Amino acid sequence: MSAGIAELTPAEIDGLLHEQLVGRIGCHADGHTYVVPVIYAYDGEAVYVASTAGRKVRMMRERPHVCFEVDEYAGRGSWRSVILQGIYEELEGEDAARALRLLAARFPPPADGEPVRRRAESGGEVVCFRIRLVEATGRAVDRGA
Amino acid sequence: MSAGIAELTPAEIDGLLHEQLVGRIGCHADGHTYVVPVIYAYDGEAVYVASTAGRKVRMMRERPHVCFEVDEYAGRGSWRSVILQGIYEELEGEDAARALRLLAARFPPPADGEPVRRRAESGGEVVCFRIRLVEATGRAVDRGA
Numbered sequence: 001m002s003a004g005i006a007e008l009t010p011a012e013i014d015g016l017l018h019e020q021l022v023g024r025i026g027c028h029a030d031g032h033t034y035v036v037p038v039i040y041a042y043d044g045e046a047v048y049v050a051s052t053a054g055r056k057v058r059m060m061r062e063r064p065h066v067c068f069e070v071d072e073y074a075g076r077g078s079w080r081s082v083i084l085q086g087i088y089e090e091l092e093g094e095d096a097a098r099a100l101r102l103l104a105a106r107f108p109p110p111a112d113g114e115p116v117r118r119r120a121e122s123g124g125e126v127v128c129f130r131i132r133l134v135e136a137t138g139r140a141v142d143r144g145a
Numbered sequence: 146m147s148a149g150i151a152e153l154t155p156a157e158i159d160g161l162l163h164e165q166l167v168g169r170i171g172c173h174a175d176g177h178t179y180v181v182p183v184i185y186a187y188d189g190e191a192v193y194v195a196s197t198a199g200r201k202v203r204m205m206r207e208r209p210h211v212c213f214e215v216d217e218y219a220g221r222g223s224w225r226s227v228i229l230q231g232i233y234e235e236l237e238g239e240d241a242a243r244a245l246r247l248l249a250a251r252f253p254p255p256a257d258g259e260p261v262r263r264r265a266e267s268g269g270e271v272v273c274f275r276i277r278l279v280e281a282t283g284r285a286v287d288r289g290a
Contacts, residue, residue: 021218022218024214024216025180026173026179026180026212027178028173028178032230033171033178033211034228035170035180035212035213035228037214037216037224039222065176067177067178067179068180069180069181071182077184077252079182081181083181107221107222
C-alpha cells in the first residue's frame with residue numbers, strides 16, 4: 001500500500017469549492033503570515049465572504065494577493081484539497097448585496113429572521129469582499145485500503 | 146440572536162490543538178502566500194509534520210516564521226479556531242524518529258504494517274519538521290440558538 005496523489009481536474013476543483021462551507025484565507029503583511037478560517041460562498045469566479053473589519057481585512061487591503069484553501073478529510077489519511085491564488089476585492093452596494101444573498105443561500109433562514117448581514121459577526125463594521133480566482137490547483141491523496 | 150465571540154483560554158487552545166488531526170500551514174516566500182493542509186501531531190510545545198520536500202518545505206526553509214491554523218466547525222455558523230505563530234525547524238535523527246512516533250500514535254496501525262515514514266507521501270524525500278509554538282490565539286464563535 002502506498003499513497004496515491006492525483007491532481008484534481010478543473011471540474012473537481014470547482015465541485016470541491018461549491019461543496020465546502022469553511023475555507024481559510026492566507027494573507028501576509030508587515031512580515032507576518034496569517035491564516036484565518038471563513039465561511040464563504042462560491043460562484044465559479046470568486047469566493048465571497050462577510051466579515052468584521054479586523055486584522056485580516058487590514059492585511060488584505062495592504063496586500064490584496066492572497067491564498068484561499070479548502071480541504072475535505074476522508075479518514076485514514078485520505079483527503080482532497082484546493083489551494084487558490086486570488087485577488088482581494090472589497091464589495092459595496094449591489095455587489096455586496098449579491099454576496100450576502102449568496103452567503104444566505106448556504107444557510108437555512110434563522111428562526112427569528114435576522115438578516116445574515118447583522119449576524120455576520122458581533123460588533124464592528126461588516127466588510128463584504130470577494131477573492132477573485134486567479135489560479136487554482138487541487139490534489140487528492142488516497143491512502144487506499 | 147447575535148454572535149458571541151469569545152477568546153479561548155490557554156487550556157482550551159491546548160485542547161483544540163490536541164483534538165484536531167488536520168491543520169493548515171501558512172507560509173510566505175517570493176511574494177507568494179501559500180496555505181497547505183497537513184496531518185499533524187502536537188505535544189504542547191510544537192506541531193509535528195512529515196511531508197515530501199515540496200513547495201511548502203522550500204518556502205519554510207527560506208522564511209521559517211510561519212502560521213499554523215486549526216478549526217472545528219460546529220454547524221449553524223458556530224466554530225472554534227486556533228491561530229498560532231511559530232518557527233519552522235527541520236528534524237533529523239532521534240528528533241525525527243520521535244515526530245514519526247507522535248504521528249503514528251494518531252493513526253491505527255495499517256493492515257500491512259507499512260511504517261508511517263514510508264506512507265507519509267508517495268515519491269520524493271520525506272522531511273520531518275516541527276513548528277515551534279511562539280504565540281497562539283483562539284476564538285470561539287457561538288451563533289447560539
